[in-house]
Amino acid sequence: MIERQAITHIPLSQYAFTNSETSLTIRIRAAKGNLERCTLWFGDRVHPTDPIPFTPLPMEKIGSDLYFDFYEATFESPYTRVCYYFELADKEEQVYLYADLFSRQLPGERSEFYQYPFMRREEISTVPEWLKHAIVYNIFPDSFASGRRSIRAEADSTPWERGLTLHSRLGGTLRGITENLDYIAGLGFNCLYLNPLFVAGEYHKYDILDYHHVCPNLGTDEDFQELVGQAHARGLRVVIDGVFNHCSWQFFAFDDVVRNGERSRYRDWFYDLQFPVVRPERPDTVPNYSCFAYERKMPKLNSSNPEERDYFVEVGRYWIERFHVDGWRLDVANEVDRDFWRAFKKATREADPQSVMIGEIWESAESWLRGDMFDSAMNYDFRRHCRDFFGLGSITAAEFSARVTDMLLRYPTGIVQGQLNLLDSHDVCRFLSFCGGEIRRLRLAEVFLFTAPGAPSVFYGDELGMDGSCEYDLRGPMPWGKPRHDERAFFQSLTALRGRCEALATGSFRTVFADDSGLFVYRRSLDGHTVTVALNAGIAPAIVFPHVPTEAPALSDGFTADHLAPLSYAVWA
Numbered sequence: 001m002i003e004r005q006a007i008t009h010i011p012l013s014q015y016a017f018t019n020s021e022t023s024l025t026i027r028i029r030a031a032k033g034n035l036e037r038c039t040l041w042f043g044d045r046v047h048p049t050d051p052i053p054f055t056p057l058p059m060e061k062i063g064s065d066l067y068f069d070f071y072e073a074t075f076e077s078p079y080t081r082v083c084y085y086f087e088l089a090d091k092e093e094q095v096y097l098y099a100d101l102f103s104r105q106l107p108g109e110r111s112e113f114y115q116y117p118f119m120r121r122e123e124i125s126t127v128p129e130w131l132k133h134a135i136v137y138n139i140f141p142d143s144f145a146s147g148r149r150s151i152r153a154e155a156d157s158t159p160w161e162r163g164l165t166l167h168s169r170l171g172g173t174l175r176g177i178t179e180n181l182d183y184i185a186g187l188g189f190n191c192l193y194l195n196p197l198f199v200a201g202e203y204h205k206y207d208i209l210d211y212h213h214v215c216p217n218l219g220t221d222e223d224f225q226e227l228v229g230q231a232h233a234r235g236l237r238v239v240i241d242g243v244f245n246h247c248s249w250q251f252f253a254f255d256d257v258v259r260n261g262e263r264s265r266y267r268d269w270f271y272d273l274q275f276p277v278v279r280p281e282r283p284d285t286v287p288n289y290s291c292f293a294y295e296r297k298m299p300k301l302n303s304s305n306p307e308e309r310d311y312f313v314e315v316g317r318y319w320i321e322r323f324h325v326d327g328w329r330l331d332v333a334n335e336v337d338r339d340f341w342r343a344f345k346k347a348t349r350e351a352d353p354q355s356v357m358i359g360e361i362w363e364s365a366e367s368w369l370r371g372d373m374f375d376s377a378m379n380y381d382f383r384r385h386c387r388d389f390f391g392l393g394s395i396t397a398a399e400f401s402a403r404v405t406d407m408l409l410r411y412p413t414g415i416v417q418g419q420l421n422l423l424d425s426h427d428v429c430r431f432l433s434f435c436g437g438e439i440r441r442l443r444l445a446e447v448f449l450f451t452a453p454g455a456p457s458v459f460y461g462d463e464l465g466m467d468g469s470c471e472y473d474l475r476g477p478m479p480w481g482k483p484r485h486d487e488r489a490f491f492q493s494l495t496a497l498r499g500r501c502e503a504l505a506t507g508s509f510r511t512v513f514a515d516d517s518g519l520f521v522y523r524r525s526l527d528g529h530t531v532t533v534a535l536n537a538g539i540a541p542a543i544v545f546p547h548v549p550t551e552a553p554a555l556s557d558g559f560t561a562d563h564l565a566p567l568s569y570a571v572w573a
Contacts, residue, residue: 002090004102006031006068009086011114014366017412018124024116025074025413028086028097032064037089038071045083045115052083052110059086063409063511065402070409083113125414127375128354130237131327132417133505135450135495136457137189140426141196141218142168142203144460144478145176149183153477158216160199160209164250166217169203170477174219178227181234187463187488188495191237191455193329195426197224200248204426204475206331207248207298211315221323228323237326239356240319244312244340245332246292246300249279253308254299269308271300292332303337312340313347320351327356329378329420333368334361341373358420369415376418379454381407383423383431390445390537391434393518397537401514401522408453408509416453417506423449424459430474432467439465439485440567443557444535447569450494451524451533453509463491493555501573503529513547519564521547532572536564548572 008029009015015027026040038061043054059071085098085106095102099112107113146152152171160166174197184192196205199215214224228238247254253266261267261275271290280287280296292298303309319325328348333341341357348355358376359368365377385407389400408416423431423445435441442462449456460466461478465485468474498504507526514520518538524531532549536542536558545562549572553559558568 001092002088002095002102003031003034006034007088007097007102008068009097009100009114011116012123014409014411016114016116018116018119019074019412019414020124021080021119021121022076023074024077024082024119025072026059026084027062027070027072027409028059029068029070030088032067032069035069035071035088035090037087039087040073040084041087042075042077042082042084044079045081045110045113045117050110054085056087062508063405065405066399070405074413077119080119082116082119083110084116085113123371125412125418126371127414127418128356130354131356131376131455132414134191134237134455135189135498136191136193136239136420136455137184137187138193138422138425138457138459139177139195140172140460140475141174141177141194141205142172143170143475144172145180145480146171146173147176148179149480151176151477151480155203156217160216162250162255164201164209166199166201166209166215167203168217169472172218172478174214174223174227178223178230181227181230181236185234185236187491188499189458190235190499191239191326192231193239193420193457194241196241196243196331198243201250201297206243206292207246207295208243209248209250211312212318225323228325232324239327239329239358240325241331242316242328243331244301244303244315244344245335246295246298249297249299251299266308268305269302271302300335303340309337309340309343313343316344317347317351320348320355324352326352326354327358327375329358329360330374331360333359333374333377334363334365338368338373341368345373356418364410366411369411376415376420376455378425378457379407379419379421380428382419382421382449382452382454383428386423386445386448387431387434389520390441390448390535391431393537393539396516397514397518397520398516400520400537401511404452404509405511417455419454420457421449421452421454422457422459424462424474425457426459426475428474429469430459430467431462432465433469433474437467438567439487440557441537443487443490444537444567444569446491446494447533447555447571448535450498451504451531451571453524456498458491463487497555497571497573501529501531502526503531507531518542518566519544530572534559534564534570536566536568539566541565544570 038059041054043052059073156168158166199210257264274288290300359374385403464483503524503526507524512521519542553570554573556570558565559570
């Protein structure tokens with residue numbers, strides 16, 4: 001019998017979405033191993049005849065997790081208004097599914113079928129194509145370089161306006177980044193993502209004082225203009241970090257609130273003010289205003305205030321128009337008013353139709369990725385799954401495959417292709433530390449990073465074997481002189497593979513084999529070209545045939561005859 005309780009379809013969601021003004025994707029979930037056949041029937045919901053003529057389309061099983069199978073059909077629709085239903089069959093019965101009802105007969109009313117009311121261009125994935133092909137190098141500006149292949153690794157204090165002092169920890173500069181652009185481009189990256197560079201008090205620059213200028217610790221506005229120009233000349237796009245959830249407690253608007261109290265014109269720019277507002281001297285004192293977490297120096301902005309919204313939307317437009325940055329990574333994006341993000345996107349897209357918005361959202365970002373706000377989100381689920389499989393070895397290949405399936409089917413296909421996949425960032429333990437320093441485990445994760453759907457993002461120093469668990473270590477100085485591991489050639493091979501294989505950017509993903517040990521085999525396919533990847537995260541050798549091609553792999557480590565050694569990989573392209 002068909003396990004009806006397991007069947008799931010949600011119209012106008014990741015289960016039903018447009019790819020273009022003529023292309024539609026429909027998905028359905030069923031109990032694992034339950035269905036023998038799944039057919040989509042679609043027709044014109046406003047067809048003048050009754051009954052409506054329907055076209056059958058067999059659905060492909062595109063993946064499975066531990067409990068469910070997922071079926072999909074993508075088709076060019078001759079209709080802009082579509083109605084549809086499913087025909088489901090197992091060994092014992094055949095039923096129809098429409099309007100969340102199971103029946104052995106079709107309904108008499110067309111309104112009872114599932115509906116895609118209109119294929120609106122506003123609901124089509126707006127991810128710029130360049131992001132799907134981006135290979136991202138993430139730089140923490142204070143930690144990367146102060147010169148060519150060097151960094152001072154010394155703290156610096158710079159006087160600023162109103163008697164304030166700006167701090168750095170390691171002395172990295174924008175000129176240092178510019179002087180090393182050939183290094184980054186030579187590794188094969190085509191996009192820079194820079195953590196905050198605006199005027200700010202602390203070394204990390206997430207407590208912003210002035211959103212219109214570069215922090216003097218890092219350089220000048222002209223230095224940044226040169227950096228962007230030189231990056232673009234080398235084919236490197238530039239994405240910068242935007243912090244609009246909170247600001248510095250010395251930001252002009254908050255300073256006005258502290259000085260003028262309830263009379264301040266900016267009192268509604270902040271959350272939960274209790275007057276008189278006081279900046280606590282002790283870090284363990286709970287402030288009488290809302291902050292980012294409990295960081296007293298970072299009061300939380302009220303992004304629903306129209307005046308404040310206009311101010312920061314102008315900031316978003318300014319850096320695109322003045323400096324020609326290619327987009328924004330947006331800090332703590334899930335705490336910011338959604339109408340703020342809609343206005344921000346409208347303004348930045350008007351300034352540059354190819355600009356991107358990437359939200360920092362650690363959980364599911366589905367409600368922010370419907371075309372009117374973000375183009376992409378930082379994919380921390382990617383990191384978690386890789387940590388458990390490659391780094392810690394706490395899950396099997398079958399469990400990893402199940403997690404990957406769920407991750408890839410969480411959003412429409414175009415969104416998934418633009419997700420910012422990562423193993424490391426300025427906020428998390430370096431992946432190599434999870435691996436106990438075992439570089440082969442990091443290599444496995446990097447191979448998956450570069451061959452999975454989504455844009456790979458590499459944190460500076462990963463190519464030189466940086467590790468670290470605490471804040472200061474994971475944001476440590478770039479080890480230009482004495483790298484722990486020199487993985488530059490390995491990263492060059494991965495970026496070259498990613499760059500020449502379109503299937504890795506926009507192709508389909510299918511698990512070929514995943515067992516209860518460590519062998520995971522998958523394929524990426526597009527227009528007749530297939531890339532096959534075998535990863536052995538287990539502690540024993542694994543036989544990979546007949547799951548992989550018989551010819552020699554294009555990229556491998558530990559591949560011999562038909563075996564993969566423990567903690568080894570092979571890629572056929």
